[in-house]
Amino acid sequence: MTSPPPVLMNDFKAQWADVGKEVLATTARVGESGWLILGKEVEAFEEAFSRYAGLPEVIGFGNCLDATEMALRALQITPGSAVLTTPLTAFATTLAIIRAGGHPVYIDVDASGQMDLALARDFLEKNPAARTAVPVHLFGHSGDLAALGTLRDDFELALVEDCAQAVGATSRGIPTGSIGQIAATSFYPTKNLGCYGDGGAAFTQDPALAALLRSLRDYGQTEKYVHSHIGGNSRLDELQAAILHDALLPRLPAATARRRAIAAAYREGITHPAIAIPPAPAGSESVYHLFPTLISGVGRESLAAHLREAGIGTGVHYPILMPDQPAMKNVPHTLGSPLTTAKQFAREELSLPIHPYLDDASVSRVIDTCNCWPT
Ligand SMILES: Cc1ncc(COP(=O)(O)O)c(C=O)c1O
Structure with a gap:
């Protein structure tokens, strides 16, 4: 008797059987275009993903870790300042806070695994200097966005939502990523919207923050060879953007x-x-x-x-x-x-x-x- 096929946590071979032809056609199109970094493909994907996510500005990054770090830097957190976050997440969330100069403050999770907003409120009431938070929408759930919005307003929080696991999740119809001034997500292959390598994005509703994030992902350039900020190199590339746009987002x-x-x-x-x-x-x-x-x-x-x-x-x-x-x-x-x-x-x-x-x-x-x- 033959044993049944394995049940995998992720099945990239089945995915390839489904999308492979489109990925190859897309690869040919990008190769023939002769343009590989920050061009029409990234723009087209950012627009399409913005429509899908219900958020006006999407900025493609090389990964979610960089997008989260740049988001915190764009919100100008002061070095050593407290950043409330969850102890139950991928290490990238903590790493982004540390790399941006923040001091992680770990708040327990609730029964669903999300940062407990009542405990976060207690901490914020007792520690008036703490004004930044990076909650994570874990497991593909959306945290309670109405409660998160109230917390943001009550404490004038600088808020970056980690949406790496929650692309498309909503809370009573409100999209994840719409409560923080900035949100970040990942296109790591296992993610709900995974690409063929590394990728990520930031979301914001603020055009000025969007412009700053576009600059920060590209050495802080504001025009060719003019570096107005200390940025990094974290650009979603044309190939991944085209694959996401043609084969995966649909x-x-x-x-x-x-x-x-x-x-x-x-x-x-x-x-x-x-x-x-x-x-x-x-x-x-x-x-x-x-x-x-x-x-x-x-x-x-x-x-x-x-x-x-x-x-x-x-x-x-x-x-x-x-x-x-x-x-x-x-x-x-x-x-x-x-x-x-x-x-x-x-x-x-x-x-x-x-x-x-x-x-x-x-x-x-x-x-x-x-x-x-x-x-
Ligand atoms: C909750 C969470 N945040 C951040 C990340 C980091 O994403 P990336 O690998 O794109 O930097 C991940 C991915 O593992 C994640 O699950």
Whole structure:
């Protein structure tokens, strides 16, 4: 008897079978154009993505880390100033804060894994000097944007939303990325809108900030050989922009619908008492970049091994909280609250496969294998 095909966390071969022809045609077009950096393709993608995201200005970057760092620098955070953020994220979020000269302040997460806005408010009330925050819309959820907007107004926050995992997610109809003065996202291949290499973007509604970000991504140039700012080199290239525009962005609505259908099937079908599914934040129209579960008791390694034996991949997001990372040992930072829930995620979280090329048979296999896990 042949064993069924593996169920992968991401299936880039299936993606290539779907988009490969368009990617090759696009590659030929860019090559024939003779223009490779900051040209018509980047402009066309920025425009199309701005329409999709519902935000007026999109600025393509080389990756989300750089976009977040440049966003903080564009908002002129003072060196050493406190930046509230989450301990449960990819290290890039923390790295961007440090590289921009900020002092990370870690606030615990809520039951959905997002920075707890009530705890953030407590910290801000007690620490009037703290005026900057980088919340992350984790797992493809949107944090509560109405509450985030109120926090921004009450404390006059400089706010950069990390939307790397939440492209297209909304909160009661409000798009993620529209509450911060600037937001950043990633086109890393595993992301909901991933490209064929590295890529990222910043969003803003403020034309002056958009102009500054366009300059910062390009050595701080404001016109040829005139450098008005200390910028960097982080430009989304013409090839990635063209691939995103022609092959990947047009598929994003269907891919998001598929992710939502899989998430609904998991929520309904997984009934094992030791597998808890964290709630989405109230009002979130999530895009399910990941599908987190929390495994207590016997431990997530046992379920991961059980799924692995059945040919099903899993992931852990994230096993080590940001303040516990070895690189943070000598970097000044503050725990802005006890990190009780974040520690629970670090200990118990196990992500199940969720991607647009997962067929119904694979989804059923994941559900059945979870439900027959012997604990
Ligand atoms: C929440 C979050 N922020 C930032 C990043 C960094 O993105 P990039 O690899 O494009 O710099 C990632 C990607 O891993 C992420 O998941």
